[in-house]
Amino acid sequence: MSTQQLERKIPAPPINAENQRFFDAAKQGRLLIGLCHACEKYHFYPRTLCPFCFSDRTEWTEAAGTGILYSFSTSVRGVPVPYTIAYVTLDEGITMMTNIVDADPAKLEIGQRLKVVFREAEDGSNIAMFTNL
């Protein structure tokens, strides 16, 4: 019981007609990012129209799932359970918000390699998080 209380409850993402396939893929353990076939750039979070050139020739493609730590912060007070929020720059060159899990926050260093893992939110959705490679 006491160890369960140490797990942060992960709020459910509001799933809609546009982002449904991102969370469908996450449920299969795949992290999707946006790829535009007009300007050939990746983007995050994925969307229907490319945020760089506004083309609709976008594809939601699977990321390698590895990257480096861009920044992070561990919330230690005013929260029920401490947790670490972060930005991770994926190998594809785009940066996403995430949590770092199963890692000692005191030993995290900006620039270190990380890999994606999935954790279940309160509604059963899979949420992409990162841990030591």
Next chain:
Amino acid sequence: MSIKGKAFIVGAFEHPTRKAPDKSVAQLHAECARGALLDAGLNKDDIDGYFCAGDAPGLGPLAMVDYMGLRVRHVDSTDTGGSSYLVHVAHAAQAIALGKCNVALITLAGRPRSEGSSGTQPRNYGASAPDTAFEVPYGISTANGYAMVAKRHMHEFGTTSEQLAWIKVAASHHAQHNPDAMLREVVTVEEVLASPLIADPLHRLDCCVVSDGGGAVIVAQPEIAKSLRRPLVKVLGAGEAPKGQHGGKIDLTTSGAAWSGAAAFAEAGVAPRDIQYASIYDSFTITVLMQLEDLGFCKKGDGGRFVADGNLIAGSGKLPFNTDGGGLCNNHPANRGGMTKIIEAVRQLRGEAHPKVQVPGCTLALAQGTGGQLGSRHGSATIILARE
């Protein structure tokens, strides 16, 4: 077309309350409006333009114009979070320059302290916001978002917690002279560093206060301003710049102030070195440091050295800032600090700041706001004001 010299701030009022469990939000807005009218020497019926943001109840201008019994021909409810009110000053000057209104009222009010708000609570802008599904599951809050900016700044430029602490120390030196300030005790760098860690690397004393209250300013066209018996505070220039995540090309160490500041300085025809007093949005110490760099008061990465050793303290430092004690010590009504930034700049230009913090012969001031979340998407706004 420029707004330079097209409008003046003729009234300013900061509500003295810091905790108002016995007042409604609409009532606080109206009390602030009344205070600003009394300050200006104007009547309610003189107002023909009304500006408010997301802190106003209901449908903003529709609710408040009706509640206050205003008869206006121009409204604007632009909401860029805590920076909204600086945008409103610029938009009011534009509307006045175009003849859309002559006397514009801008109000802000809220009761986050009575309602138990805290910057460590997860922030959620609603299910329809496109970013919510990609951020809310991670527990993004006000505090940890700004903390990630601080952490990255430290990594890139070697900025230290001691340097950030100097910003709070300077604010506390000013707040000791403000009888309305929530925190009036002068603190030291050591005390900031010894305060509890909230979201690494930010300590409790790196964070602003949570307060009830509000404020209002009145912007008027030049002839009306010159007919009033108050010192003249002219709007010289303004800039606004929303900044987001750029499709994942995230750059946490540059804020929208880099663009809003450049636009404001260009319109005003002045440079950072000309500014005698600066109101700088201080939701957190890191917010101040980032904006000082991006506005050009020092080079990018030199902010830590710039704020250290009391350089922001009135009377001894090179750039006196937030002489009311700012959001860090005085007041952060409705969790939106933009209005109080304007008000203290007006006090300085009128020579009505507390004598212990008044900048002698202050004729040129800047007010800067950052609304929303510096770590994800925020709205920056800059205005430059001059005593005439």
